[in-house]
Amino acid sequence: MTATEELKKTALYDAHVALGARLVPFGGFAMPVQYGGILKEHEAVRHRAGLFDLSHMGQFLLRGPRVAEWADALTINAVATMKPWQARYNIFCNERGGAHDDTIFYRLEGDEWMLVVNASNADAMWAHLNAHLADGVTLESHHGKAALIAIQGPASVAMLQPHVDIDLAAMKYYFCARAKVDGVPALIARTGYTGEDGFELFVDGEQATKIWNTLLAAHGQEGLIPCGLGARDVLRLEAGMPLYGHELTAEIGPVQAGQSWALKLSKPAFIGRDVLAAQVESDTYARIVGLKMDGKVPAREGYAVFASGERVGEIRSGSMAPALGNINIATALVEKSAATLGTRLQVEVRGTLHGATVVALPFYKRA
Amino acid sequence: MTLPTGLQFSKEHEWVKLEGDTATIGITTYAQDSLGxxxxxELPKVGATVTQFGNVxxxxxxxxxxxxYTPIGGEVTEINTHLDADPAAVNRDAFGEGWLFKVKVTDASQTANLLDAAAYEKLTAE
Structure with a gap:
């Protein structure tokens, strides 16, 4: 493991240390995996709200008259049709139909866009974008400089509203706006990765600690607590959202990962299109399914999955799911024959087979 | 954190309380805190023979x-079945209700391979 000293620090690093966070290397940064405990943090987000530092994620500014057209040739979802201040989930694929990264585009003023990429892919994505650079497009990386703070949970609107100069309730899901948070200029987006309502605040790194501390001080009494990447992973898994490196990889593409809703085959040409179109057409590909485990033994990434004694796939993510009464849930990449809802499968855990049932994703939907 | 008296410890953060030839075994508060x-x-089966420092x-x-790992060898005589329904007991009370299993010790001299409280505190302070 890389020593913490060699890792990059987000603008909120000192705040995390002061809060007693357990820091782990993630995407080249020393990031909080937990503060008071994953289950406690998960509970706060599902019932009140939690505050996350996501400053390790890559923030790239895309500018120019041809950004939309250019980005549409590199991604599976539509970019050109986005309205001003709209946010949209999108996936960059490779020629084999696998995924380079899953991302969110934010359409800003004029011909300016922001692209947020996974921390673990930020360097590779920066190289990918630059390798495909076209006239009429300029790129600017804010990775490691700009901060990103997320407030997630049913109380997000109530807690954040007193600090901002726009009407948050009027902001639609997957839209964004320029605003001030306690006087600090920010881009506020109604996006997230937890399955709850919430906002993501893009702010200058130097102002991030002020906002972070102000929000915690103002709403700690109402149950707002800092949350780490551990809770975030459980929350996103319950909400059925893919995590790059698990449900989506260079080999597991968006169709296999159940993200066909974001695939716009009506777009003329984009990287990976032919492979993805053929997958949709043939429908024979191995695919990601949700599993509920029968017993108390958690399924973990890499465990083999069997159907009637035959190996049909492997676990890609697994966790205990507090929002589902502490049962164990998992995602698995399985053959089509094993992917029908209700199919009984077996997961091999340390040499023993444990029963599981294929269930619909997401596991958890907010009320 | 003050450690309870009468325990010995392994470098892998298990504790042993030896009473007669019965050793009660658990993990330390430090270990449960590290794990989260x-x-x-998953505990060894009652009746199984376990070897000191072996994976159980x-x-x-x-x-x-x-x-x-087990900090001492012998025959497993009892496991804490309450943990099946309430594994968080190990977090709440690692030295008490969160005990893991009991072993009938065949070679008490193995305790010489363990740490006393002072040595264990030094280990976890590093």
Whole structure:
């Protein structure tokens, strides 16, 4: 493991240390995996709200008259049709139909866009974008400089509203706006990765600690607590959202990962299109399914999955799911024959087979 | 954190309380804190013979699977079956209701391979 000293620090690093966070290397940064405990943090987000530092994620500014057209040739979802201040989930694929990264585009003023990429892919994505650079497009990386703070949970609107100069309730899901948070200029987006309502605040790194501390001080009494990447992973898994490196990889593409809703085959040409179109057409590909485990033994990434004694796939993510009464849930990449809802499968855990049932994703939907 | 008296410790953060030839075994408060919220404990079977410092099971937190070692060898006489329904007891009370299993010790001289409280405190302070 890389020593913490060699890792990059987000603008909120000192705040995390002061809060007693357990820091782990993630995407080249020393990031909080937990503060008071994953289950406690998960509970706060599902019932009140939690505050996350996501400053390790890559923030790239895309500018120019041809950004939309250019980005549409590199991604599976539509970019050109986005309205001003709209946010949209999108996936960059490779020629084999696998995924380079899953991302969110934010359409800003004029011909300016922001692209947020996974921390673990930020360097590779920066190289990918630059390798495909076209006239009429300029790129600017804010990775490691700009901060990103997320407030997630049913109380997000109530807690954040007193600090901002726009009407948050009027902001639609997957839209964004320029605003001030306690006087600090920010881009506020109604996006997230937890399955709850919430906002993501893009702010200058130097102002991030002020906002972070102000929000915690103002709403700690109402149950707002800092949350780490551990809770975030459980929350996103319950909400059925893919995590790059698990449900989506260079080999597991968006169709296999159940993200066909974001695939716009009506777009003329984009990287990976032919492979993805053929997958949709043939429908024979191995695919990601949700599993509920029968017993108390958690399924973990890499465990083999069997159907009637035959190996049909492997676990890609697994966790205990507090929002589902502490049962164990998992995602698995399985053959089509094993992917029908209700199919009984077996997961091999340390040499023993444990029963599981294929269930619909997401596991958890907010009320 | 003051350690309870009468215990010995392994470098892998297990504790042993030897009463007669019965050793009660658990993991330390330091270990449960490092692991985080414990969601599943897999213990050796009653009647199994275990070897000092051998792998006898797993402890799983929300995020990770960790091997469980026994700090002393012998025959497993009892396991803490309450942990099946309430694995978080190990987090709440690692030295008490969160005990893991009991072993009938065949070679008490193995305790010489363990740490006393002062040595264990020094280990975890590093």
């Amino acid at each position: 919220d414990i969601v599943y404990v 099971g797993v402890i799983e937190s929300v995020k990770a699977v960790s091997d469980l």
